[in-house]
Amino acid sequence: MKLPSLRIYALAYLLFLYAPILLLPIFAFNDGTIIAFPLKGFTLEWFGQMFANDTLRRAVGNSLIIAGSTAVFATVLGIFAARAGSRFRFPGKGPIMGLIMLPLVLPEIMVGGSLLLVLLSVGIELSVFTVILGHVLIATPYTIAILNTAFSSLDVSLEEAAYDLGEGKWSTFRLITLPLVLPGIISSMLIAFTISLDEFIIAFFLAGNEPTLPTYIFSQLRFPKQIPMIMALGTCLVALSIILLTIAEYFRRRGIAKTGGKDTGGFL
Amino acid sequence: MIDVKPAPRNVIAAKVPLDQRKTMIEFQDVHKYYGDYHALRGITATIREGEFFSLLGPSGCGKTTLLRTIAGFEGISSGAVLIDGNSMENVPANKRPTNMVFQSYAIFPHLTVAQNVGFGLRRDPRSKAEKDKLVEESLEMVGLKGYGARAAHALSGGQRQRVALARALILKPKVLLLDEPLSALDKKIREQMQVELIKLQREVGITFVLVTHDQEEALVMSDRIAVMFEGEIAQLADPETLYRRPNSRRVADFIGVMNFLPARVLGEGNGHIQLDVPGLGPLDVTEEQASAAPNGGEAAVGFRPETLTLLYDGQTPLDREAPGTIDEVVYYGDMTYYDVKLDGVEKPVRISMRNVFGRPVLDVGTRTRVAWSPGALVLFR
Structure with a gap:
């Protein structure tokens, strides 16, 4: 950071990245329906409007159900895959793991579109449930990545030692494996929850008539009067995301420290 | 550091000559394949009760695999492994009369020292007070009296080693298996632990099977040594015979x-x-x-x-x-x-x-x- 030009570049980069987000809370508390400077005054009206809105409450409820279920299902699938991947060697392991991780790079609009086609042709009605299916698909690669770290930093001898000392397969998992990978599991659930909560494309394709938070926000952007309320909602979401990510990272690091492993990367 | 108590539980060691003791472990033509790889090629040997027995060889010679067939962590492709006269076929690791000290020590990092040492007593019907006393005795035996309440992950390498020993010995196994237990320690502590292990083994009278690639360690500690190359035992003898009368140029080259x-x-x-x-x-x-x-x-x-x-x-x-x-x-x-x-x-x-x-x-x-x-x-x- 000796060159001033590099410093300016870094500052401009951060400004570009975060200035729009900083606008959210500013206008969320601004007493005026037009999103423009100068600011008019302080108000909590938009937050009040937000809590009074029935459709919004329904969207929040749906999103919480979807995100919660996605967190649980994606993490359970992630545990199976990460454990298989870090413990066992089997034929075709490389390609199989590659295919599981593929949704990470597939365009979501394609995933959403093809899922819609399949679900419709099979005859499954679009609902909250179909959104959960789609979200589990895209969140699972993330949970596997996190849980892989947790499982592979766990020394195999620990499980063997518990088994050697008379425990069975299940009690070994409960007494040794689970406590040691629990931080990884919590962190994986939080990440999956966050991914699902603000996912738009798949929810837009698969939700049918049910609103989720992102699709509701999108639909309201057409009405200028609603925009301050959306700003308030956005403020809440940004705060929630930051809190969740921080908790996730805290647990991930604690897990690594607990098993005495080395930090091989993370989100924060 | 280790107290040798005046009345040891079991004084087989040094009293009855080795060849008159009963057989504790018997390998009958043991073969082990990993796919096409022939890891153990017809191991036949007997280990006596109360013997300090070492498996010595370069890395990849099959010595750890052989140790893990005793523990039950590795199945065998053909042949038989007997412990105290009983075939270990279909006996899983958690039902075998053996306990193991792992190379990494495998100390449970989320438990205290006392919880680690007492882990194997979980299914023991004795009262908590009796178990606590056993744990304290075991810790004393390995020179860690008063360490029970400490967090396991804060221990030094030598201390972890002792906790691993106490944890394995508290169940009074017929056979204690040690997988390169000293290789992670620095030279001074390693030499000190060698002497302590010999004393400990004489005190408890349990059969010890040690895996090592360090010929000096094997010579210092063992009653008998099996030198292994490429899945076969090249020579099985007491340290002096092995040193003075190696039966092949390869063994001669490997020992000293x-x-x-x-x-x-x-x-x-x-x-x-x-x-x-x-x-x-x-x-x-x-x-x-x-x-x-x-x-x-x-x-x-x-x-x-x-x-x-x-x-x-x-x-x-x-x-x-x-x-x-x-x-x-x-x-x-x-x-x-x-x-x-x-x-x-x-x-x-x-x-x-x-x-x-x-x-x-x-x-x-x-x-x-x-x-x-x-x-x-x-x-x-």
Whole structure:
């Protein structure tokens, strides 16, 4: 950071990245329906409007159900895959793991579109449930990545030692494996929850008539009067995301420290 | 550090000669395949009750695999493993009368020292007070009295090692398995732990099976050693036999330092073999001195560095002597290693001499005489 030009570049980069987000809370508390400077005054009206809105409450409820279920299902699938991947060697392991991780790079609009086609042709009605299916698909690669770290930093001898000392397969998992990978599991659930909560494309394709938070926000952007309320909602979401990510990272690091492993990367 | 109690529980060790004790572990033609890889190639051996037995070999020789077949962590492809007369076929690791000290120690990082040591007692019907007492006794036995409440992940390497030992011994297994338990420790602590392990083994009288790649460690600690190469036991003997009468050139090379000189067999008969060895001259060895394993038709004699002595002016050899020139001198404080080129031989032989007060260390290039004895040679042919 000796060159001033590099410093300016870094500052401009951060400004570009975060200035729009900083606008959210500013206008969320601004007493005026037009999103423009100068600011008019302080108000909590938009937050009040937000809590009074029935459709919004329904969207929040749906999103919480979807995100919660996605967190649980994606993490359970992630545990199976990460454990298989870090413990066992089997034929075709490389390609199989590659295919599981593929949704990470597939365009979501394609995933959403093809899922819609399949679900419709099979005859499954679009609902909250179909959104959960789609979200589990895209969140699972993330949970596997996190849980892989947790499982592979766990020394195999620990499980063997518990088994050697008379425990069975299940009690070994409960007494040794689970406590040691629990931080990884919590962190994986939080990440999956966050991914699902603000996912738009798949929810837009698969939700049918049910609103989720992102699709509701999108639909309201057409009405200028609603925009301050959306700003308030956005403020809440940004705060929630930051809190969740921080908790996730805290647990991930604690897990690594607990098993005495080395930090091989993370989100924060 | 370890207290040897006045009344040990089980004093098999050192009282009953090894060959009169009952068999604790028996390998009957054990084979193990990993896919196409033949990891164990017909292991047949017996380990006696209360024996300190070592599996020694370079990495990849199958010694750890063999240890894990005793523990039950590895199945076998054919043959049988018996512990105390019972076949271990279909007996899972958690039902076997063995406990293991792992190379990484495998101390449970989320538990305290006492919880670690008492882990195996979870299914024991005794009262909590009795178990606590057992844990405290076990910790005392390994020199960690009062450490029970500490967090396990905060211990040093040597302390982890002791916790692992206490945890494995608290269940009073018939066999304690140790997988390279000292390899992660630094030299001083390692040597101290070697002595402690021997004492501990004598005290508890449990059969110890140790895996190591360190020949010195095996020689120091074991009653008997099985030297393994490529999935086979090359030689199974007590440390002295292994050192003095290695049965193949490979074993000789792996255990300590051995000098080799090419030899020509002139004739044999009446239990003696006549040889001509360049640098040493014609000599006679007994048939007991000839190693069993063939050496590809090329005869060679081997001798340990300490069986040779440099003669100073005026000294006469006990047996025979050979002239030579000092090629290299390595000073170790208590010892000096000399590489000496015997006249007529290109490759120098290594001689180790204890440094004695008043006897000078000789210089490179000095003409010297080397005292040797045909009785100390091993013949490979």
